Amino acid sequence: MENFQFWDFRFIDFVDVFLVAILLYYIYKLVKGTVAINIFIGILVIYFVWRLTDYLNMQMLHRIFDGFMKVGIIALIVVFQPEIRKFLLMVGSTNLGGKRRIFKSFNFLKSDIETTTDIDAILSACVSMGASKTGALIVIERNNNLDFLMNTGDETDIAVSQPIIESIFFKNSPLHDGAIIIENNVVKATRVILPVSNEKTIPERFGLRHRAGIGITEKTDAIVLAVSEETGQLSYIKNGEFMMFKDMEELSEKIKKDLV
Structure with a gap:
């Protein structure tokens, strides 16, 4: 009987999942409230369909979506140019020297945060x-x-x-x-x-x-x-x-x- 590998979860796997969650959070925060959110959701749907057709071995449909995924990165850069600029500016302008800003960057972990601005x-x-x-x-x-x-x-x-x-x-x-x-x-x-x-x-x-x-x-x-x-x-x-x-x-x- 093969060993059950579900609990073989390393610490680095936890870090990997955590960082991906942060990345997705900030992407969502950038596009939230804009027309880009609909495009973002559409891309996620296409990605899951692409993975599903691969899993079900639907070769013809998978090749169509696979071709789209290969050239899609260029389309993403064009469509999300303002959001990509904001994201890069967010990363580049973050002041890691300030404790308040560090905790502010992770404010999605708290549910009772209120703005201090009057x-x-x-x-x-x-x-x-x-x-x-x-x-x-x-x-x-x-x-x-x-x-x-x-x-x-x-x-x-x-x-x-x-x-x-x-x-x-x-x-x-x-x-x-x-x-x-x-x-x-x-x-x-x-x-x-x-x-x-x-x-x-x-x-x-x-x-x-x-x-x-x-x-x-x-x-x-x-x-x-x-x-x-x-x-x-x-x-x-x-x-x-x-x-x-x-x-x-x-x-x-x-x-x-x-x-x-």
Whole structure:
């Protein structure tokens, strides 16, 4: 009788499975909430069908899927170019020297994590600035480290509060031009210059402020709040896409969920 090998599970096998789980988690996190999630699911379905046809020895169908899998990597690079860029930036910009960031990288292991950023204070400031038609561009850092943008503006260390944000973007303030970057309830930089999106589908009514907000969310996983100087309208930008919320409580819950 052959030995039963099910329990022959080495420590390195556990590490292998664990690392694959982390990789799949971050891939899912990058494509979640975008049209790419449907493509990602479609690729998984094709992969499992490819393996199933091989297992069932369905040679003709397997050859079709096998040919697709061999050239599919080129198609994946084209289709997932923005997501691949974000993933590489996430890996390259992770600050391994900070303990907080290390544990933040593994926050999927915890179910009771809450963001430390005072989102309600930020939204209250945005509503107030919108009423006075004061333009604002607020970038909230998530997993991707945004330190590479620091030299384009002024580095600061100011705790987030409604009066602070409103005073920064006050029209006569020397700090109002450009964006601010917030991390862990701290304004870490002001007057930051963001990369501008060249996407042709952006409505003409949105100016450089909104294009900059789209640009940084296309290149990183940051989220952006933009207040229009012309209309006072508040826009929430994530993954290069606009989202409009009339209910500030709903928007607050959305942002808090995105930051976890």
